[in-house]
Amino acid sequence: MENNWIAIGHIDDIPLRGARCVKTPQGKIAVFRTAENEVFAIEDHCPHKGGPLSQGIVHGKAVTCPLHNWVISLESGKALGADEGAVATIDIRNEAGALSIRLTHQMMAAAE
Template identity: 60%
Template sequence: MSDWIDIGPLEAIAPRGARVVKTAFGCVAVFRTAKDEVYALDNACPHKQGPLAEGIVHGAKVTCPLHNWVFDLETGHAQGADEGQVATYPARVEEGRVLLDVEFLNNRTAA
């Protein structure tokens, strides 16, 4: 059974926006779609370490602000790139609060 950490209210993340959560091994970007779905990914694009939380959210995807790589928020896979993927982490909304899976965050490894 997983433990979940409350990172704040859903309303603190703008629709089609993101929030950065700092961990011991780097930052996680938590995204909110226009449909109020939440996703959590590593914040650094594997191409040039672009801050994905500053990217444009469209549907269930985010476009890196540096070189326009497009990542699927559910899988972390880059689209249209030779190779590229960022780690994803379980996230959910419960009673209007955004929760992240602590076990997955604790199991992150340094890049």
């Protein structure tokens, strides 16, 4: 399972400072595109109350949860500021615009 890369679409499918949700056997993954054209993938639930991070506002390399305004780092998956908690980050690669993610068992352990 270590090299289980799954194609999820093209970078142009995601608007700048936007996201899309990808359903996998291990849960929903939020894939983000920053204003600088960087892509990140994290679990699609806020560590606070489970809000859908893929529906949040992307700013810099972070996303603000649409439910209670928690700010989550897209790089580390950790809550920023005074809030505590984290979501799993998912390996993502961008090969000439073609995006793929790598699923591992680590994602499930982080959710427990």
